[in-house]
Amino acid sequence: MEIEIGRGKTARRGYGFDDIAIVPSRRTRDPRDVDIHWEFAYRGRSYSFPLPILASAMDGVVDPAFAATMGKLGGLAVLNLEGIQTRYADAATQLDVIASLEKDEATSRMQEIYKEPVKAELITQRVREIKDGGVLAAASLTPQNCERYIEAALAGGLDLLVIQGTVVSAEHVSSYDKPLDLSAFIAGLDIPVIVGGCCSYSGALHLMRTGAIGVLVGVGPGHACTSRRVLGIGVPQGTAIADAAAARMRHLDETGTYCHVIADGGMRTGGDLAKAIAVGADSIMIGSPLSSASEAPGRGYHWGMATFHPDLPRGTRVRSGVKGTLEDILVGPAHENDGTLNLCGGLRTSMATCGYENLKTFQKAEVMVAPSLQTEGKVLQQAQGVGMGR
Secondary structure (H helix, E strand, O other): OEEEEEOOEEEEOOOOHHHEEEEOOOOOOOHHHOEOOEEEEEOOEEEEEOOOEEEOOOOOOOOHHHHHHHHHHOOEEEEEOOOHHHHOOOHHHHHHHHHHOOOOOHHHHHHHHOOOOOOHHHHHHHHHHHHHOOOOOEEEEOHHHHHHHHHHHHHOOOOEEEEEOOOOOOOOOOOOOOOOOHHHHHHOOOOOEEEEEEOOHHHHHHHHOOOOOEEEEOOOOOOOEOHHHHOOOOOOHHHHHHHHHHHHHHHHHHHOOOOEEEEEOOOOOHHHHHHHHHOOOOEEEEOHHHHOEOOOOOOOEEOOOOOOOOOOOOEOOEEOOOOEOHHHHHHOOOOOOOOOOOHHHHHHHHHHHHOOOEHHHHOOOEEEEOOOOOOOOOHHHHHHOOHHHO
């Protein structure tokens, strides 16, 4: 239903995760019988992950050692190939500096740090380090640098490429540079490609038509992102994911090919993960929750890929602290009651409570607009700053 903004403009209502609730069905299920694995196929090869979670390509979240740990736990970490790890041979020193900065100087100092050029040999080295860890190597490049750096990444043994930007379109127009032909570029690779972000039905559909195996859905919802304020753009994640899921079905009808919808950003708890799946996501990409792992390279901080932009920063360095190990955060056990630990346990229990046995069936769950979901009956928690009042 459209709402009149003024006589010359109408708008749809959008819903974020805090605006909706999952409605339990008539059936419940033993959590041990719930399957949360994520899988896809590409050119005759099968890829399967016990956990439907990707770690965001953020310098404060993923380095080669973190990627190895994440892979062994059953997820997939994406390394930023245009970040600290590929600009500095001694990345740890720069990460120490970033963590030590006062908040008022963080953005300007990071702009200076990121002026160091990306080095192709470090791209190859970092990808190889992930491979040496015994897991699949996934990494991201921006569209403008894909053709420049892809050979270096492939030389290291790259298994999966994420083409990523604040907004990526299949129809980029420029009178200054030759745009990347996404369809031709993806078709020319022998590895699967995920592309994003997007936040609309048409944007998702056109990205699906490039041949990507998955699209990232989310523009501005990340905890470190400021795009929504700087640019005024974005769609609340519940609505964005549901729209992309509708595009997925049209693409499937047109081509017979299933393109995965990957919810990217705005999720902090196991309940958020569950809502993302319930409105249509196939898997989840998160950064902030994983930056709280003791294995994360950000020393308790994280920041987005546009935080250090030389002309128009669209992110900030935020403190996430250290909550526990990566294993604690992903699969528990939890020692806090706010849903930020044992994320996959929260997802699994939500699915079991609602009676669904796997992710595909959980996408059919009933959801309800519930603006009081976070506050109803929670006066004491809010007053005391515990549980849902944090």
